[in-house]
Amino acid sequence: MSIREKFIIPKRYNTISIALMVIGIIAIAALYITHGASKDPHEQARFWASLLQNSVYFLLVVNAAMFFICATTLAWGGWTLVFRRVPEAISTVVPVIGVICFLILMAITFGDNHIIYHWADTEHVKHDPVLLHKSGFLNKGFFTVVTFLTIALWSFLGWKMRKLSRSLDEKPLATVEERKKYTWNNTVWSALFLVVFALTVMSSTPWLWLLSIDAHWFSTMYSWYTFASTFVAGVALIALFVVFLKNTGYLELTNDEHLHDIGKFMFAFSIFWTYLWFSQFMLIWYSNQPEETIYFVNRIGNSSHPGAYEGIFWLMVIINFLAPLLILMRRGAKRNYTTVTFMALLILFGHWLDFYQMVFPGPSPDHVPMILYDFGVALGFVGLIMFVTGRALSKAPLLAKNHPFLKESVIHHT
Amino acid sequence: MGLLRYESQVRPPLVDGDKDYHQVTEDICRPVEAKPSRLWWIGFLISVALLAFGILSVTMEVIYGTGQWNLNKTIGWGWDITNFVWWVGIGHAGTLISAILLLFRQGWRTGVNRAAEAMTIFAVMCAGQFPIWHMGRVWDAFFVLPYGNTRGPLWVNFNSPLLWDVFAISTYFTVSLLFWYSGLLPDLATLRDRAKLKWRKMFYGVAAFGWTGSTKHWQRHEALSLVLAGLSTPLVLSVHTIVSFDFATSVVPGWHTTIFPPYFVAGAIFSGFAMVQTLLVVTRKVLALEEYITLEHIEVMNKVIILTGSIVGIAYLTELFMAWYSASPYEWYAFKENRLNLSSPYGWSYWIMMGCNVLSPQIFWFRKMRRNLVLTFFMSILINIGMWFERFVIIVTSVYRDYLPSAWSTYYAPTIWEVGFYMGTFGLFFTCYFLFSKFFPVIALAEIKHILKKNGKNYKEKMDEVEKESLTEFSEKHGHDHGA
Numbered sequence: 082m083s084i085r086e087k088f089i090i091p092k093r094y095n096t097i098s099i100a101l102m103v104i105g106i107i108a109i110a111a112l113y114i115t116h117g118a119s120k121d122p123h124e125q126a127r128f129w130a131s132l133l134q135n136s137v138y139f140l141l142v143v144n145a146a147m148f149f150i151c152a153t154t155l156a157w158g159g160w161t162l163v164f165r166r167v168p169e170a171i172s173t174v175v176p177v178i179g180v181i182c183f184l185i186l187m188a189i190t191f192g193d194n195h196i197i198y199h200w201a202d203t204e205h206v207k208h209d210p211v212l213l214h215k216s217g218f219l220n221k222g223f224f225t226v227v228t229f230l231t232i233a234l235w236s237f238l239g240w241k242m243r244k245l246s247r248s249l250d251e252k253p254l255a256t257v258e259e260r261k262k263y264t265w266n267n268t269v270w271s272a273l274f275l276v277v278f279a280l281t282v283m284s285s286t287p288w289l290w291l292l293s294i295d296a297h298w299f300s301t302m303y304s305w306y307t308f309a310s311t312f313v314a315g316v317a318l319i320a321l322f323v324v325f326l327k328n329t330g331y332l333e334l335t336n337d338e339h340l341h342d343i344g345k346f347m348f349a350f351s352i353f354w355t356y357l358w359f360s361q362f363m364l365i366w367y368s369n370q371p372e373e374t375i376y377f378v379n380r381i382g383n384s385s386h387p388g389a390y391e392g393i394f395w396l397m398v399i400i401n402f403l404a405p406l407l408i409l410m411r412r413g414a415k416r417n418y419t420t421v422t423f424m425a426l427l428i429l430f431g432h433w434l435d436f437y438q439m440v441f442p443g444p445s446p447d448h449v450p451m452i453l454y455d456f457g458v459a460l461g462f463v464g465l466i467m468f469v470t471g472r473a474l475s476k477a478p479l480l481a482k483n484h485p486f487l488k489e490s491v492i493h494h495t
Numbered sequence: 496m497g498l499l500r501y502e503s504q505v506r507p508p509l510v511d512g513d514k515d516y517h518q519v520t521e522d523i524c525r526p527v528e529a530k531p532s533r534l535w536w537i538g539f540l541i542s543v544a545l546l547a548f549g550i551l552s553v554t555m556e557v558i559y560g561t562g563q564w565n566l567n568k569t570i571g572w573g574w575d576i577t578n579f580v581w582w583v584g585i586g587h588a589g590t591l592i593s594a595i596l597l598l599f600r601q602g603w604r605t606g607v608n609r610a611a612e613a614m615t616i617f618a619v620m621c622a623g624q625f626p627i628w629h630m631g632r633v634w635d636a637f638f639v640l641p642y643g644n645t646r647g648p649l650w651v652n653f654n655s656p657l658l659w660d661v662f663a664i665s666t667y668f669t670v671s672l673l674f675w676y677s678g679l680l681p682d683l684a685t686l687r688d689r690a691k692l693k694w695r696k697m698f699y700g701v702a703a704f705g706w707t708g709s710t711k712h713w714q715r716h717e718a719l720s721l722v723l724a725g726l727s728t729p730l731v732l733s734v735h736t737i738v739s740f741d742f743a744t745s746v747v748p749g750w751h752t753t754i755f756p757p758y759f760v761a762g763a764i765f766s767g768f769a770m771v772q773t774l775l776v777v778t779r780k781v782l783a784l785e786e787y788i789t790l791e792h793i794e795v796m797n798k799v800i801i802l803t804g805s806i807v808g809i810a811y812l813t814e815l816f817m818a819w820y821s822a823s824p825y826e827w828y829a830f831k832e833n834r835l836n837l838s839s840p841y842g843w844s845y846w847i848m849m850g851c852n853v854l855s856p857q858i859f860w861f862r863k864m865r866r867n868l869v870l871t872f873f874m875s876i877l878i879n880i881g882m883w884f885e886r887f888v889i890i891v892t893s894v895y896r897d898y899l900p901s902a903w904s905t906y907y908a909p910t911i912w913e914v915g916f917y918m919g920t921f922g923l924f925f926t927c928y929f930l931f932s933k934f935f936p937v938i939a940l941a942e943i944k945h946i947l948k949k950n951g952k953n954y955k956e957k958m959d960e961v962e963k964e965s966l967t968e969f970s971e972k973h974g975h976d977h978g979a
Contacts, residue, residue, distance in 0.1 A: 084966075157506065159503065210822075211822045214822045215820060215822065218820060257504045257505060257962070260503070260504075260505045261505050264505050272860075279805065279806075284809060284812070284813055284816075288820075297822075299817050299820055300753045300817075301752045301754035301755075301810075301813050301814055301817045302753035302754045302757075303753075305754065305757060334970060334974065356732060356736075356756070356757075357756075360736065360753060360755075360756040360757070361753045364740075364743050364744060364752075364755070364756075365753065367744040368744060368745070368746050368751050370746060370751075372821075372823070480966075482966055485503050485505045486503050486505070487966065488501060488964075488966070488969050489501065489502060491966075491969060491970050491973070491974050492501055492973050492974060
């Protein structure tokens, strides 16, 4: 079997990614002209909310690729090795969207518009006892430092993991002892990444970037929920690139067995997301305490207050739970390129909608803004991910050919 | 035709020594076929004595009522519910190992799954005792079952998580039992075929359900395992999720928090693995099974312990942080005054919990420590204690100071009968475990054979040639075309 090691970016791929980025820029420009440049602070906030939702969502999704690598490395999983370079390439997007996201977060925090982050309005906080109480955590200095460190650490540790993987390309490991040492080294760095991941994605990051939009509200589940949402979307993104590369004649050693297992991850973590979604929703509904239910009242409403986001809310539950449950349960579905592609796109869209209803009811509680703009912005980010990932794929060999567990992956059976 | 059973030599073997199929059978059947040792008898009798004490304690409670316990109106849940949650939590490792690790194709589960599943079943049996006897009028226990009755519109309260518990735990118990027993069938047949005494032949013959080992039997057996694994995977999550609902659906500060479900599940797996370690570190030594339950197995389980322990740690800190962040004075009081404050009546219990569950497992970051048997045993006990205190902290430190300060109760210590009841469940647990380890193979015989040619030490050593093959050679020789 001959193996094509180098990915050559097809012309059409390049054109599409650039076209999508252009659409994104046009959408941002249009959104700025129609809303961002307005004098009405609510209109301005609508502009920034779109940038916030998209940049945070896509940053967490591409970062999930590195989480996938580290989690499987730490568990000594061998099956992912034949397509390992795919999540590695996706993770190169982290610093790029990281910078964009950082700039947007800074603009929202330090700008004059406080509709999104009420807590950033120092005058207002003085008269708001709840926000005053939280100001030890929700303040501009802390927010900036933690945000900066978070993005920098993800980028650095991701780079380190990729470097470790690349280091074997030219230098095969001859003895079992050397391989053990390499595996050990990999394990240590993955563990470090996971510790940082636990302290950021699974706790502080969603609190600062997203939970603080509804600054009075609180929920201990929030960060784990956000993690589940972006992890399953991250796996879907990996699936898309794997299918794309297979269809263009690359990844010769990846076969239905690997796709099947990626499909299982999409299925399992969709259910896991639902589990966390249900736990958060049901416990708040059951206890019925106004300071907690307000979050859902703003989204789906109650008997005295219609919720503008009701449609989006239930639609995303259907997309993120019912669709994967019913469609991905069958064995054949997880081994079918078309079904996996369709489901991966659906999951990415479903969790994007989830983020939409997490961000927008804060700045725009009474009506759903014109969502077409946000689609445009999202397409821009998709183009960017395609562009940067494509570059990364073309730079490194597509196969981590000297990895100690690669042979296990070649004969992998689900 | 490709090689189906290759594994990198980087991975340590899971079966040590120079084993073949016959030797595996001999090694694992030996303890079942030999006469019980003196050590076994001593252990067994101590367990039975504890069980007897438990029965006496429960009898006292049935005759004189729950007044025999030191519960009061404010602290209505004390040792009994703490023990209930503790035992249910322990009963999580077995099904996790057998179901989720089966789905994840983890070869190392074969060394420990049988004992862990048995332990799970015994732990759930112990857990069930507490809510049953806590009812006081235990003769009315059947009221928890929703059935058409002559008491008019008197039905169980379907809105109550306590009732969901009844369904969740009984389902879990049933499926775990089926899983464990269907896995045992081939091994029981082996014992039957080897038996020389008539009663043994009969006993194992009946127990093996006529297993012959034909291909058809194996096919159905494998299919059944997968179906049961699929069924029990959600159950591993649901049981402790619903136990957590017992608390989290309320409006009691310290109980009502959304992270409870996954945090309880992580804690349950954490404590379950600790109990598996406690049992297996001793079992492998006493039954001379070190070549099957290797240091590798112990190390992997210690990794699970540090992972789940750290998840629990993140959950503790999240809960603490949100108690402050929520700006709810009641929630924050429960944490600050009832838990963090070391000089408050039960503040010490919070710090025992933190020390045992979050700080101490961090020692397992070091490989040497993960492979140290004495330390592993010590840590497993420490975690068992820590996880008991977790439930004590959640229950008692939340309720002893309720919304009405005049009702605050700062004194709660168990009576001898409360302690006796708890000891009694240890008796039940260990009596069952001793009987199990005497009459059933503590290691899944057939499953070890299944992985032997892939993970056995002597077989792995023969893989040198394959290991040296270049990738192209390897994929041409052994790769198989699955839609490649």
